[in-house]
Every structure is written in structure tokens, then in C-alpha cells.
Amino acid sequence: MGDIPASFQQTDPETNLFLNDTCSTLNDEARRLIQAGYDKAEETLMLQQPLLLRMSEYLSNNRCIKKEHINEFVRKYSSQFDSSALIENGDLLFYRDHLNKMVRSLDIKELKQPVKDTELAQNDTMDLMNKRVMK
Secondary structure, three states: OOOOOOOOOOOOOOOOOOOOOOOOHHHHHHHHHHHHHHHHHHHHHHHOHHHHHHHHHHHHHOOOOOHHHHHHHHHHHOOOOOHHHOOOOHHHOHHHHHHHHHHHHHHHHHHHOOOOOHHHHHHHHHHHHHHHHHO
């Protein structure tokens, strides 16, 4: 059957979480994709080793690094890097805006839930206060 336990579109709820792969096609494709990702990560780490070592050295002596310093390191020490690929304003990224909207709607839902137990209410209030403090 392959390395992944699987069944597909079974009516039994215990097996609905699996996928049938009797000829191991999905296992082979997954293995190929994972290996390609691994190879690309290893290649990138080796290619950018001077940049990563310089940034590591800086961070070993300083507890944070500002964006301007990162840009300077990238300009000086990176290999085959297109600086136009850098996103200067992260607020323009769709996923951040989408994530923030989802979190805000979650907070609103949590505030609207009826409380059945005073102890539960106190815990929820503390959790919400902690979340707001962390924002």
C-alpha cells in the first residue's frame, strides 16, 4: 500500500482521514517534492553562507538587527540575490491583512459568547486581556 496509511472516500468516519495510494504514486510525488525542497534549502544555505555568517556574527554581539543593517548585509555579502525582490512595506502583503482581519473577528466572537460560569468568565477575561496586551 505504501508508506502512508490510506483510504479514499470511504463512508466510515474512521477512515475518512486517509487517502488510498495503492500504487504509491502519491508517496513518490511527496518524496520528490520534499527532496526538491530540501535540496533547494541546502543549496540556498551554502550559496548564502557568507551573508548568514556575517549576520550571525553581528547578532552574537548585538541582541537585534535593524532593517537598514539587514539591507546593508544583503548588499555586501549575498550571492545572486535580486534586491528588488525585497518587500519594503510588509503591510502591503495580503496574507498579513487577511490574518489580522481573522484575528480581529475571532476576538469579537470571543467577546460575544455567553458566559455560563463565573470562573470561566474570569479566565476568558484574563485571556482576552493578555491577548490585547500582546498586540
